[in-house]
Amino acid sequence: MRGSAIIPLPRRDVAVPRVPAEDATAPNSTWRPTIVAEAGEVIRHEAVNAEYRHIVVACGPEAAAARPGQFFQLLCPQPPGEQPFLRRPMSVYGVDADAGTVEFLYKITGAGTRGLATLRVGDRLDVMGPLGVGFHLDPTWKQIVTVGRGAGLATLAPLIEAARANGTNVTAVVSARRLDLLVRSSRFPSHGVDVVEVTDEEQTSGPANVERILRRSIAEGRCDALFTCGSSRLLRVLQRLAVEFNLPGQVALEQQMACGIGLCYCCVRDFNVDGQIVSRRVCWDGPVFDIREALP
Amino acid sequence: MRGSAIIPLPRRDVAVPRVPAEDATAPNSTWRPTIVAEAGEVIRHEAVNAEYRHIVVACGPEAAAARPGQFFQLLCPQPPGEQPFLRRPMSVYGVDADAGTVEFLYKITGAGTRGLATLRVGDRLDVMGPLGVGFHLDPTWKQIVTVGRGAGLATLAPLIEAARANGTNVTAVVSARRLDLLVRSSRFPSHGVDVVEVTDEEQTSGPANVERILRRSIAEGRCDALFTCGSSRLLRVLQRLAVEFNLPGQVALEQQMACGIGLCYCCVRDFNVDGQIVSRRVCWDGPVFDIREALP
Amino acid sequence: MSRPAARPAVDLSVQLGRLRLLNPVMPASGTFAEGLDKVMDFGRLGAVVLKTVTREVRNGNPLPRIIERPQGLINAIGIPSKGIPHFLSNVLPYYRGYSTPLVASISAPTVDGFAALAAELSVAGVSAIEANISCPNIEEDGKAFAMSAEATARVTRSLRSATDLPLWLKLTPNTGAIAEIAASAEAAGADALVVANTILSMAIDVNTFKPCLGNIMGGLSGPAIKPIILRQVFQCAKVVNIPIIACGGISSAEDAVEYMLAGASAVQVGTATFLQPAAITTIIDGLEAFCMRREIPRVTDLIGGVITEEADEADVAWLGPES
């Protein structure tokens, strides 16, 4: 798909052209949107395994500027007999600014994702983004550890790519219920990423074993920072280690969302900020938060 | 299409199987539906000309028992950005009891028919019927005259077929705006049907010319009964002639509908019954009415 | 109720005051007629509720009478009626052929008119009277009876003294005080409440600048109103002890369950029948299947079953997808 042929320009959701810049009714003529909703063409759409699907959508430069940990709100088509009304949040699984594409990795769980699954190549999907605060990557880190479970891997994959682009090595702990449900991302660079697969069926995914793996990385000096997404149990393990070894860490959280852009306050969660419980919007203040502040 | 291969059995809209007949909660065990709503597979779907489309849907025996002049209520899929809520009435354009199919000829006019047009072969369309009172054909009639305009031809086509099956000859006056919009039904038997095409672009479709054609048929003794659908102007011409020559006649009327089965009284029209104005439901008391009683 | 039910796995029968129904699902007034006997076996319905009749002959409203909206329709049919003699001599005899309980819906512009009509319809073959008090009350400047607790009490008392039949009062949702009005209907002698009629609405054609309905305003029904009527059923169920029959946007067995959990003892299905003519029997079947799946022995176990204890914060917050 990379470097694939001409990507058609996406249609925007603005029905009539905007007032021209010289018109006095548009005073702030230098203003440009950085978040857009656009109906992009589906370029690729395929099952990754029995549970996950990978979709690639053509998009404009604003969407293609998405950073790891940010997300989009997808306007899912209606599957037969169901009426998803709100958009659905999905992490950026990848972007290609040159090709003008954005990618998602999703699991079919309800009406919205069932609607997504009906899309065929050539259909259009209205994607809104990029949204939220993504991961912070310090270029001085030599080696980081990521721990992802389920759809959490979708969120961590672009972080791993970005780390490698910085020259940072990665230990990626990838957890799933079964071996056949592990998402083996073809996007991981072949060098500098050490993938550790753990599964429920092999009984390797329990917190104790993951903690063992992490402690080894830390002991060997291969962990300048911790990142996680997709499991509260694993979050608790990472929080403990981050405190014990005074390591920086970040977590990408999920929460039910309506607007996705900080308007409605339906996606709040409590955080522990220096001993004070404060309420924050996951869509706007996150979805990536300091690992110590998150309450799992 | 006729005699085509195996037609899959349509799925009914009943989610769980009915109470078995021996169960005491189903006292009237001999009861059987004669009107059903079923999601039939689209067998064929193609443009007839720039305005009309022809769709063939697999159906069960109840639907395939539809008579000329009856109609169905179609649950149209939602076209992008529009939400047709109610079903849409469509005349039976043809049925094939052996193959188990019902056919419609429709014009794209709004949200519902735009939704219909999105259907691909293999998709399902929920059709409910057969509904209403169809045409009455007297087997003793030797020759009848039908006058159809626009979608009215869809309604008259099966009547013409049925007349020929009775051995009755037909003069079919077919009216349209342009020559290229005339629906030339391939279903008309090659013998015994005299098709007279009139169009606005040739200036042959005016009431005066149609009246001339009809007067000639009547004068030549080739008109035992008159039938019409699709134009109030032409209805008035036929009403005048029916009275003048004391000919039996029937008209298929249209009206906005919600339920299609006599429940809601939204489709009423006034009729002149022996000098009294009475209100009738087009869906239930019609859509075919005595030509003298209709108020155009 | 009429016939002995064999023991199915799930007991769907419900008791509405003195009236026992085979199951809690019935049509809503004005959305049912003989035509449906070609679609479903009337013997399977919890009850048959007929279109509202008036004593006098009425033509109904000018066309158009219905306009569709997203997930609903607005109707202003205007209760066309062939009058009481026609009802007694033509309509009733037809339904006497079925053993399903028959509910006659009535409307009148005055308190006395309601009472007289109820008395006239208290005849063999009618199992209950449903008073549609959402229509304009000419003694109160055209405001519907059901928009005021006092007018509701007055018309209910009068109806109560006019008939010994089970008396159902059909309330309007167009009020800010439905629970108060429900309580006043109960106190005045109603045997059950139907909650509720349509919500007063309007639509304008932006091409012609004209109202989409001949009557300008009409009543909204269908899935769009379900969350609103559900709230009203919940509010009413908290203050009355007589059964509530829920009506508003029900188109699936799950919708019926939702209303019963909120406190309804039975449900009426209206607009859904326009989309799926067999909606009522499909919902009956679905209700049985739901109870079977959830191992609920009696459908009445659902009534008022909503769990409203203070929700535990941990219960409701989203965690990870596979935590």
Add this chain to the structure above:
Amino acid sequence: MSRPAARPAVDLSVQLGRLRLLNPVMPASGTFAEGLDKVMDFGRLGAVVLKTVTREVRNGNPLPRIIERPQGLINAIGIPSKGIPHFLSNVLPYYRGYSTPLVASISAPTVDGFAALAAELSVAGVSAIEANISCPNIEEDGKAFAMSAEATARVTRSLRSATDLPLWLKLTPNTGAIAEIAASAEAAGADALVVANTILSMAIDVNTFKPCLGNIMGGLSGPAIKPIILRQVFQCAKVVNIPIIACGGISSAEDAVEYMLAGASAVQVGTATFLQPAAITTIIDGLEAFCMRREIPRVTDLIGGVITEEADEADVAWLGPES
């Protein structure tokens, strides 16, 4: 209003009492925040309406706070608020950067609380006060002010004497007497009315038997409520002379036109922004395009333009498709 408009083909400006707006389209309270400046140029909006603030700090309701329904959503956010000091020192200064008129929405549990808040917010940078009187009134047993004409008059009078700013009263649709309440707000000194807030609703999860919202009940918004609120705008416009700002289910320019034809002078857009973040500016553009197409020189020509003369029967009956 702030800046001289060049003569476009269509004059979109509207006058709301003393306040002149570039165009009649603005956000609805609680559905707008800074985040949208990445989506649209705030300078293009008719006005900016902020989320309701309270004097005290409030946490808001337990989760879940929003549930979607067909064509709408129910919210029970519960007006989380960082209190007035934070509003004055953080929120206001941010919006002072824009020349678009700023409307501050306020709420309080008592008449005096409303007045005090209005006085505190009558500062530079605030162009109008919108009083959200749909919230529970603790002096009236929790009934919302806007559910009674008397309580509405009382709170409006008190607000009127507390501020010289244009005063908008935001009414609740949860009443059977909206026109009466509108008239009482006008008589008590309101400069404009916002019609209306959300419709009280409920949803129950049939799997868990629990309410879908942490707060049990919430307010329905979105396209599902448009026909109901349109009727209320029409009813209010018939009895008041102050401008009406319509709010309920507007998601297209045609929806805005429909409300203006019913009598609204301006419109607010809420839920639509959750589906299309640029909904407000898309509607402004669409309104201009609509007027251009229909050769309507001023958008104000639409206000109250619905044609309700007795419809001619022949006009409304369907004939043949090509008659």
